[in-house]
Amino acid sequence: MDDGTLMLRYRDGDVRAFETLYQRHKAPLYRYLQRLCRSPDTANDLFQEVWGKVIASRERYEVRAQFNTFLFRIAHNCAIDHFRRAASVQAKVTADIYSMADELPGSVAERPESQAAQAQLQADFAHALNALPPEQREAFVLYEESGLSLAEIGKASGVSMETAKSRLRYAVAKLRVALGRHDPERIERATVHPSHVAVAATLQPGVEL
Amino acid sequence: MDTVDETALNDYLRRDSAVSQRYRELDADAVPASLDHAVLAQARAAIAEKKPSRWRGVTRWSAPLALAASVVVVVSIVREPAMRKVQTVPVAAPAPMANESAPLRYEMPEEEAPVRAIPQSTAAAVTQEQEARKRMQVSPEAKQARPAESMRAKKFELDRNVRDEAVSNAQQLAAQSVATPPPPPVEFAPPPNTNIAHPIAMSRDDVAAAAQRRALPPPSDSDLSEVIVTGQVRRPAPSSGAGPRGTVPALPKPDGAVDEAFSEDEPEAWLRRIREWRNEGLSRRADDEWLRFRQKYPDFVVEDADIARPPR
Numbered sequence: 001m002d003d004g005t006l007m008l009r010y011r012d013g014d015v016r017a018f019e020t021l022y023q024r025h026k027a028p029l030y031r032y033l034q035r036l037c038r039s040p041d042t043a044n045d046l047f048q049e050v051w052g053k054v055i056a057s058r059e060r061y062e063v064r065a066q067f068n069t070f071l072f073r074i075a076h077n078c079a080i081d082h083f084r085r086a087a088s089v090q091a092k093v094t095a096d097i098y099s100m101a102d103e104l105p106g107s108v109a110e111r112p113e114s115q116a117a118q119a120q121l122q123a124d125f126a127h128a129l130n131a132l133p134p135e136q137r138e139a140f141v142l143y144e145e146s147g148l149s150l151a152e153i154g155k156a157s158g159v160s161m162e163t164a165k166s167r168l169r170y171a172v173a174k175l176r177v178a179l180g181r182h183d184p185e186r187i188e189r190a191t192v193h194p195s196h197v198a199v200a201a202t203l204q205p206g207v208e209l
Numbered sequence: 210m211d212t213v214d215e216t217a218l219n220d221y222l223r224r225d226s227a228v229s230q231r232y233r234e235l236d237a238d239a240v241p242a243s244l245d246h247a248v249l250a251q252a253r254a255a256i257a258e259k260k261p262s263r264w265r266g267v268t269r270w271s272a273p274l275a276l277a278a279s280v281v282v283v284v285s286i287v288r289e290p291a292m293r294k295v296q297t298v299p300v301a302a303p304a305p306m307a308n309e310s311a312p313l314r315y316e317m318p319e320e321e322a323p324v325r326a327i328p329q330s331t332a333a334a335v336t337q338e339q340e341a342r343k344r345m346q347v348s349p350e351a352k353q354a355r356p357a358e359s360m361r362a363k364k365f366e367l368d369r370n371v372r373d374e375a376v377s378n379a380q381q382l383a384a385q386s387v388a389t390p391p392p393p394p395v396e397f398a399p400p401p402n403t404n405i406a407h408p409i410a411m412s413r414d415d416v417a418a419a420a421q422r423r424a425l426p427p428p429s430d431s432d433l434s435e436v437i438v439t440g441q442v443r444r445p446a447p448s449s450g451a452g453p454r455g456t457v458p459a460l461p462k463p464d465g466a467v468d469e470a471f472s473e474d475e476p477e478a479w480l481r482r483i484r485e486w487r488n489e490g491l492s493r494r495a496d497d498e499w500l501r502f503r504q505k506y507p508d509f510v511v512e513d514a515d516i517a518r519p520p521r
Binding site for chain 1: 214215217218221222226227228229231232233234235236237238239240241244245247248249251252253255256
């Protein structure tokens with residue numbers, strides 16, 4: 001049964017329909033919020049807030065788009081509201097990056113050599129992901145977790161499809177750069193343009209290219 | 210730059226790029242069980258609060274349905290008496306006779322002698338005629354109510370033929386007072402052989418003639434029987450001005466002239482002519498001729514239908 005039908009059933013009083021919906025979408029949503037917020041407590045709060053709004057909006061729910069679009073639209077708005085309430089988005093991003101570094105598993109030197117490179121790769125990737133501007137990171141995580149198209153990502157984020165595509169393009173480029181450091185073949189395939197690095201260093205949240 | 214980035218993006222959008230693969234390899238926490246319980250409990254609570262909404266559709270329509278049902282019941286109750294009135298046979302002509310308030314001529318105790326009814330009948334006829342005229346001018350609603358009164362008239366012990374004759378006479382009287390006389394009721398359809406005149410339907414001329422007849426010598430026994438039956442004494446032949454106003458044209462009858470259709474020397478033809486007049490609605494003339502016929506041929510054997518039954 002598709003998500004729209006389950007939501008309509010829940011609107012009509014079928015709790016089990018909601019439970020099915022919840023089981024389908026709770027993990028991607030939770031990962032999305034984790035990547036976006038990079039704080040487990042914040043992700044937990046936002047996770048519960050998002051589902052609470054889904055429950056509250058069941059009466060006026062209409063099957064006009066995918067349920068994923070509807071769900072991540074609510075998640076996006078909740079996240080934006082949360083960031084606006086925060087003292088400084090840039091400061092938080094910076095703090096999260098360092099805190100993330102502290103939370104990483106033990107130093108690479110402590111692991112066997114065969115796993116060290118893999119761990120380092122993941123660490124670098126995670127760092128690169130966290131270093132992305134929030135809009136680009138959101139576009140990338142949304143694409144990875146929700147399975148929505150570029151147009152639907154634009155709707156969920158409240159922007160046009162071209163804007164969503166642009167954000168995703170820059171995010172992918174930066175992440176490929178991080179991966180290229182560990183993969184000589186990827187370095188050859190990936191073309192690192194000096195302007196990418198400059199943009200990444202100077203890009204402020206909310207600034208679109 | 211754009212070309213490279215676009216190529217990289219297209220490669221990524223296929224969802225099998227190295228970037229996606231690395232992303233999926235990242236450690237990710239599962240949703241805590243506490244969060245699951247909290248969210249599901251909130252979902253159930255929301256449904257429990259809105260449980261009555263399942264009946265919202267019913268309650269929302271219950272008031273309009275109840276109102277519609279009430280309107281239907283009220284309309285059916287209001288229309289029932291009207292339908293009952295419409296279903297009864299409309300009788301405008303016999304209404305004067307059927308009126309309980311008006312003393313009917315033949316409403317007399319059995320032990321009374323018929324002769325005594327004569328003077329009473331004349332005055333009663335005048336009164337009844339006046340009341341009949343008033344009733345003829347009543348509203349259509351009252352006319353429709355006459356069927357109910359006519360139904361009550363069945364309780365009275367009246368001669369059926371008298372009633373039938375009253376219908377035809379009343380029709381003529383109604384034609385005088387109203388533009389369109391109502392159709393005669395079926396149950397009071399006068400039989401072809403009815404030749405009894407009802408005193409209620411007497412015209413003014415008839416009343417005057419009746420008053421003159423008081424001065425006439427007492428009728429013979431044969432005439433008395435007819436008086437008992439008809440309630441009238443012989444009255445002079447109507448003048449050219451008598452008869453229903455504007456409805457039945459006065460037949461030209463010069464003095465001494467005899468209708469071509471019959472001769473008084475031929476009783477059978479005379480009787481036949483009388484019946485024809487009655488069928489044509491010329492009851493008054495037929496009555497006069499009947500009286501004259503009976504005076505001339507008191508012993509002439511006529512059919513039972515021609516014989517007016519005396520009032521019980």
